[in-house]
Amino acid sequence: MSLSLTDEEQQFLEIALNQGLLSEDQKEEALENLKLLREINLDLPLWNVLEKKNFLSKKDVQKIRSLQGRDEYFLKGEDIPKVIGSYELIEKLGQGAMGIVYKAKQARLERIVALKILFPHLAYEEEYIHLFLREARSAARLNHPNIVAAYDSGEDNGFYYFAMEYVEGISLDRYILKYGPMDEREGAYVIREIGKALDHASQQGIVHRDIKPGNIFLTEDGVPKLGDLGLAKPKGDLRLTKTNIFFGSPYYISPEQMENYSEVDVRADIYSLGISFFELLTGRVPFEDAHYAEILHKHFTQDIPSIRTLRPETSDEINFIILKMTRKNREERYSSPKELVSDLDAYLHGAKINLQEGRFYFDSKIEKGLPASQLSRESLSNSTKDTQKIFTSLVEKEKKPSILVVEDDEDMIQFLKAILGSQGYQLTFAQDGVDALMTLALHDFDLILSDVVMPNLDGLKLLELKSKKGIN
Template sequence: MSSDTSTDTDAAPPEEDTGEDPILGKVIDGCKVVRKLGQGGMGVVYLAEHESLGQEFVLKILNPSLTGAEDTVERFFREAQACAQLNHPGIVAIQNVGQEGEYYYIRMEYVEGETLEDVIRKEKQLEWRRATEYAIDVADALSHAHQKGMIHRDIKPENIMLTPKGEVKVMDFGLAKHVHSSAKVSVTGQIVGTPFFMSPEQAGGKPTDARSDIYSLGVTLYYLTTGVKPFNGKNLQEIFLKHFFYAPESPKVYNESLPEALCEVIKRCLKKKKKERYQSAKALAADLRGILEDPSRPLADIERSAPSSAAGPVPGDDGDKTIATGGADDDGGATVKVADDDGGATVKVADGDDAQTVAVAGKGRRGRDRGEVKSVSFTSASMVFQDDDATLQVDQAEEEEDAHAGL
């Protein structure tokens, strides 16, 4: 998989055929390629018509630049074959996977309609009952996939189709992972997903499980009900920092009609630690159905003692650091305050070409004066501030991994 955070569906609307694409007009898996639908890091997506059946399908062609890597091709086939075992009305079906000449392809069901991203761009925000119904349909589809051992890893409005009949279809399992897949054909530390919607563990290049999809669905539901992305930023670093450490404002701030119970459900989905989220998509769907039945009914299994959902730092436990992202400073950079028992440090994340320039001041751990920082490193999972005397590393809290959680 590409380390690029874009995916096959992070693309512009369908393009007009120019005749320059060599794949247009070719017959692959018995289907004549008609037009290009989109393009992303993993490959190109086309609309094709089966020559014998006269039926329309979608062909996803693996990017030729990736076919030279044996592990990429092996993973492409293995994961597509695993996804083909999914049989649920809420999941776009994979019909076939194979190789024809120089092209590696996946043939999928073609679904008419529009994505929820298209819908939200037109309507700005959705009535909460409607958005909740969509989320239940997605959770049901994910529950089926999770029970089959598949994790989607890229749940977002662009990957959720709404048909003319009002049916919800989860598509693009192109980043999906099977929990039983061999680590030998994976690249350690790859970041897969879409920055605004990915879970903290994905952003940090750490192991994912079913609860990672639940986080992304929570972000999606927040967005559908408010029209606001809860983890936004001017650059990738700022977005990731917010996923790691920042509790967004309650969605009720942007949509006063939302029931408190729904806000609680969303907040629980967005917990930084996987063990504090819903442990299965089935449990999430059950609570959402309960809200539709009675919006005023308290949800007994939602922790009322959880940290406030008001914007601000997420209180750390088990030794976590307290992080708060501030607004832009005079120079236009975002600021992050790293606090420990003995003091703090201010981190300035600049924009543009200087996105990794960081200034740190204050005391380090054990109260030592930090002085000027000699080196700063940014990784997807941590920030390391180092001088001659001390090193302070702010990282995500380690959790006991359970690849089968939620399955």
């Protein structure tokens, strides 16, 4: 059965993509979900599916619905030529708030690149051109093994573009979705390397402002790289378009970015990296809500929950590092990426945290009172074998046994987490049959545990999908 969208649904989708509220991956996942729902005669409109999956908030849906019919917000595929500058477009990789990213070939150098193109309808606005080119210039100033390299920028017949290193690998958000959370040492290694990237960027006066797993990549060789560098916003531009639709990443945003966006420093990036670290180890962000406003309020007013509520075995060392990275008061966070990297280095070399002093010590040095941060550079950086083990683990990691649990009783959920989670099973929870169906649309599981009686879609109908998805 092919999926047919109404004109209204297609229009809605174009606006959501145009405004950067929806990624290409989210779009494809939502359409697959919608197709399966309609196959079993659950005829929900597209925007309901997007809202139920938390891809869009109710407020965003209302705003887009109010905009429908205004053609200046649409971007049609035929608007993009096949060749821009010296680059031949190969395939679309993704879409963000300001533009589209293509895999492209630079003909004269026989080089594959990622080519970012400013949306044509934004190319008439001086502030967006300035912001886009500033991103390119900022990225070009950076030269670091853990940062996606920038090659070139320019304009061709009204199309503004810049070329970047094409990373063969996987983004951290896709990694978490495919393999589940990392173990502590893997996660600490990744965050340490990105901390090095932030240190290099901060030395060049660049604050990223949009650190999240979707902007961190693992190459096929297991090297973490930070992408989309230099997304500084013009003074007074609080991540809002002229239609007042929210841009940014509310799940990872620091409190000070909501107070005075133009005055943030690298400690805002450390906060966002801490939230990303939490998600990397648990598979979830600390604050989850259907509405952006509520998420932002929690980042502004609440400490993040202890990672041990989701991962009880977390060490004192990693718990300390994540809590320090995500303090509400930036004066209480790590003062610099270099300080963060030092603690992660110490942890990876076996140091222990003294919680009273808030410092790392190696067991052999405790009696002498020498903190890990004062050990010789050689003792901290001579880690070839240890790093290689982590490389191997990241590259060769196999997917753990996975179970989809369809259950809305909190006591039963906690029971299953305690019994099955402790055995190494990867548990994904769905509240009802429709949520389960949406999850099954894109992901495979080794086993489904489900209630029989559920609203909208009972367990028996859900299990009819078994043959389609090849689930045992």
